[in-house]
Amino acid sequence: MKTARQLPGELQDRPFTVAEAAHAGVSPKRLRHGSLHALGKGIRGPATTAELPLGIRVRPFIEVNERCAASHVTAAELLLLPRRRRKETPETFHIIRPEGAAHLNRPYVVVHRMKLYDDEITTVRGISVTTPERTWLDMAETLSVDEVVALGDSCVRVPRADLEGRDSPHCDVSDLQRMIYRHKGKPGIRKAKEAIELIRVGSDSPQETMLRLAIVRAGLPEPELNKPIITDDGVRHHEPDLAYRRYRIGIEYEGEHHGDNEQIVRDIARSERYAALGWTEVRISKQHMLNDAKAAVAKVRAALLQAGWRPGR
Secondary structure (H helix, E strand, O other): OOOHHHOOHHHOOOOEEHHHHHHOOOOHHHHOOOOEEEEEOOEEEEHHHHHOOHHHHHHHHHHOOOOOEEOHHHHHHHOOOOOOOOOOOOOOEEEEEEOOOOOOOOOOEEEEEEOOOHHHEEEEOOEEEEOHHHHHHHHOOOOOHHHHHHHHHHHHOOOOHHHHOOOOOOOOHHHHHHHHHHOOOOOOHHHHHHHHOOOOOOOOOHHHHHHHHHHHHOOOOOOEEOOOOEOOOOOEOOOOOEEEOOOOEEEEEOOHHHHOHHHHHHHHHHHHHHHHHOOEEEEEOHHHHHHHHHHHHHHHHHHHHHOOOOOOO
């Protein structure tokens, strides 16, 4: 008797639709083999499905359910947007099924029944996914306001083409605003309205966004984001994560990668450049962000006071 391992190579070790199997010449009998699991109506796959990349796992669920698109945290992951996954099984997918479509009850699938317009769907590696701006609005249902701001910052930031393979933002602030106007009364809409006032272009990471929000809420001036230091002779130097050019202060958020040897050497060189330019460098780590970022805010405030800033001026 043939085993599931003897399926055509393109169907081995991944979930697939029954239609795919039929096209590949697989008989219904082979699809009933005990090593294959029914992952949903019209979908089969191995027990190791949860270990596969998300795009491979979610594709058949979208293909067999017309008018659906991956959404919420699933869309954020496929779009490479920052996300915070709620506690759920790793096989779980989130999809939107438009209002008026037939009811859908599938294992491993969280179905959100709500309005979904054609221009709110894009494709990622051939998979239907909600657009970044629609995903941003959907994620507002479960994120805090600060997290919605961080997600929005990620949507509108200008990418570094040499590192990311793209040179245009996912969307702009007007696209996010359009989602708010279009989906009045949607869960999370109040958080989205509050967050959009705080979204800025220029933040390169959620940690930088959280630091900026903490600084502003503490009553300190709002810093510029990833703008190059340009000296009087017109020479363009490095870009601080956050900066006060008037006070010649650069703020650098040190992520976990700053602990490796090569990065340490680069950081030392950066500190030397700050000193040579007559700037003050303020270095912030994950530890400074604990307890509502009080330690981080204190470091920034001290640097501003030393540079001549005074509250209320």
